[in-house]
Amino acid sequence: MSDGDFSDLTAVVVNCTLKPSPTLSHTQGLLDNAIAILRAQGVTVDVIRAVDHVIAPGVYPDMREDVPGGNQERDDWPALAPRILAADILILGTPIWLGDKSSVATRVIERLYGLSGDLNDRGQYLCYGRTAGVVVTGNEDGVKHVAMNVLYSLQHLGYTIPPNADAGWIGPVGPGPSYLDEGSGGPESDFTRRNTAFMTWNLLHTARWLRDGGGFPEGGNSRREWDAGARFDHPNPEYRA
Known part of the structure; x- marks a missing residue:
């Protein structure tokens, strides 16, 4: 298949806004540009607004069952994780609060980290073979x-990160207009439009x-082989001079 045909690929877009549906999400407004390119x-494309679901805090695959003494009555993560892992491409969207990603984004990444002990059929970490x-x-x-x-977090989990894999928009340093506010200049920003396009196309190529x-x-990257004793040419510390 040529590099120009992407029609067999899948993507999941996880919006980590703090606003539940159907509240207007400025993060979704910017994500929609990347979604439009992918669908074109x-x-x-599968779109998830994470805050619409109960994603229990923790680093286990299922916080209802996997935690000794756990008392979570509901955890939607076991249903969400397969949707994320089924996709070739992950785009995680987040607003900025107090200079950092949202608490929802942190929780999604923590739950992905809870899958880091699982391996693919090559013995690699589970997120290998995907891009983000x-x-x-x-x-x-x-x-x-x-x-x-x-x-950093996503590559640590095994995702392959292409060049220029981020895009963003901020108004005048706050408080100020948000992306979809009338007259904000966000949707018209050539800088943001360019970065969004480059990010999306580099994700497609990767x-x-x-x-x-x-x-x-x-x-040299199989956890299963390492645990079985393979060392992939790493020097034995017992024989160092």
Whole structure:
């Protein structure tokens, strides 16, 4: 399949706004531009507004059952996680609060981290073979700080991060207009439009390569083989001079 055909790819967009549906979300407004590009290329896009679901705090796959002494009556994460892991592309969107990502974004990443003990059929960590980016909105400083935090977290979990994998918009350092407010200038910002387009297309290219390659290349990165004694040419500390 050529690099120009993305119609077999899938994406999941997780909006970590603090506002439940159907409240207007400025983060969703910016995410919608990336979604439009993906869908124009035939990509199937699943959209999740995380705050609409009960995502229990913790780092276990199911906080109702996996925690000794746990008393969570409801946890929607076991139903959400397969939707996220089924996608070639993950875009996580978050507003800025107090200069950082939202508490909802933190919880989503923590629950993804709770899956880090699971492995794929190559013995690699479960998120290998997928690519991810981040979209940030707000009316206070912190876009780059949030992007660094989120992208570091996602690559640590195994996602492949392409070049220019972040896009964002902030109004005048707060309080000020939000992205979709009339006259904010957000939707017209060439800087934000360019970064959103570059991020989305780089995610498409990376997902294409990963899908065509059958996942992230194996070799020296199998947790299963490491646990079985393989050391992948790492020097033995007992024989160092």
